[in-house]
Amino acid sequence: MSNSTPATIEDVARIAEVSIATVSRAIHTPEKVANSTRLKVHQAIAITGYTTNAMARSLRLGRSNMILVVAPDIGDPNFSNILVGLENEARAHGYGILIGHTQNDAQRGLEYLKFLNSNQAAGLILFTGILPFGHQTMTARLPATVGVFEPIYNGGLPYVGVDDVAGARKLIDLLLAEGHRKIAFIGDSRTRLAYSRRRQGFEEGMDAANMRPENRIVIDGDGTIESGRLALEQLFMQDRLPTAFMCVNDQTAIGVMLGLTARGYNIPRDFSVTGFDDVPLSGFMSPPLTTIRQPRTAIGKRAMALLLDLLGDGVTPDGEILLMPDLVVRNSVGPPKGLR
Amino acid sequence: MSNSTPATIEDVARIAEVSIATVSRAIHTPEKVANSTRLKVHQAIAITGYTTNAMARSLRLGRSNMILVVAPDIGDPNFSNILVGLENEARAHGYGILIGHTQNDAQRGLEYLKFLNSNQAAGLILFTGILPFGHQTMTARLPATVGVFEPIYNGGLPYVGVDDVAGARKLIDLLLAEGHRKIAFIGDSRTRLAYSRRRQGFEEGMDAANMRPENRIVIDGDGTIESGRLALEQLFMQDRLPTAFMCVNDQTAIGVMLGLTARGYNIPRDFSVTGFDDVPLSGFMSPPLTTIRQPRTAIGKRAMALLLDLLGDGVTPDGEILLMPDLVVRNSVGPPKGLR
DNA sequence: TTGTAAGCGTTATCAT
């Protein structure tokens, strides 16, 4: 069955004994074609195994039906479920999805920019928190674009994600309610809106409880397990110990937990720890991690819906769609040691 | 800088005051163009910000410079490092990578098939273990294709991965050497070559040690953490307990460990457990998991090199390239209880 | 060394 070359619209036309124009119409505007003709065409299509050559179609149309999703790290445990949401919604509207992987390398980003500029994708979803095109970022001519999961720092682009400030606020309020006073925020030094917003939630909560600056320990990592561990070591070396660690994300929290456990401490008896994102692993930790759940599939769905809207009427919507995140209370938080 | 429409080759030609053919040559066969002309052209390109329209180019050429990588589950912890190897190699040869995500859904697979059939990708890398095109699998007309990480069950396609039999053999030999006699193999019931080969390694090792059938407990899951847990519960319920669990992959092993720990057992004092793959999480377990390391980046690199070869001379190479995997000894294996 | 022109597979306009 391995024919040498794919069937073209002409092959179909010949077999159906109509013109190629009619074949095209039978496919895309069947109502403009006589019933009998349409039947013949579809039979011919079945015989030849014809599928539209998307390159030719897109060239002619000046647009494709593919959406490019760019992420710096495919391995990000948040990514795959977001993707499911994106895909389902795209499919429902006749679009396909292609994934680009930048590894935080501007060179790679640029290649995707080229891809976009040659109309190989109709729209762009950015999972990056920052425009990934290096020095060309400012002058990049982008198709319809929406950020997802992380607001985009330097783009002024529409975005769908969770309300980071509110999520962080839920966490800090929980810690405060348990009786914690001296709390460390293990942040992320990379310039990303999501991180500074989570920090902001932390500060607002501390403010609301009238906590003095000396009760707030802020230290930055880079959002990895390793960096959580490192931040913890720093704090121990400097002898600046809180009773609770509020971490910018789950990875960091897992690093902190691992470090604490390795030092022989018990969580939450000796220290409390919180995360953010509810990554799959978090539920498997011991103790399971108290964190904020990202409605990942929903976020993906909304983001794609937004993009498709944008593609439709080309009108740029209001800046951000913020979903409310849920607090997931597990077992990594308890009252501080002094209070028990 | 947001021009309405991308510059075309004609814009460049006009500005450089040459024909479009010369522009094309200046780009692709610069040696066939006078120095002075080449200079003018490149200046014009800079001015216009021109990038080749890949759709038009591919349509004309009948091939693209994109490689499609299809995986059922982007979230697979093995995937992201394989991808790095694939990408680096592809880039080095002027190819870009696109990722397709099937979620084990034949419908989705079919869409990628269409994508391929319209020449939108020059080659295909399959991370799937099985051709993902449903009932059209048998008649699918594929471009140059190579399987990676998992041999492809129903394709007869070239493949780059690890020697599963040899890897499993290392594991079973370790267990045997520690003194284990009654060993359970927690397998995967899905029809994939990788799993049956690991099982084969298990059997060969047991055979070589003259172990009787009643010392071999074989039970199947589906390769997830949950299924490892479930398999363990089944064994407990049936009261068929081994002293060691050899698991088809790390996820399964982690499930087994979690279940064992939840039941209050100590690993490796009460039971030994092994995995396969050395997924990132495995090193973080307590105890860290003894397993087989997949040289993921190397596998990706080799697979892409093979594909590019194939693209070059179109000659189908010998079936499989098997890399030797390393045993990673950590702390989840010890002597069986009776022997201590 | 450079230009002219055909053609890749579509869709859309204009006739018929």
Place this chain on the structure above:
DNA sequence: ATGATAACGCTTACAA
């Protein structure tokens, strides 16, 4: 309701 044909942007004989 259907057919001829131009055009989308590009590469590559072939001519000059």
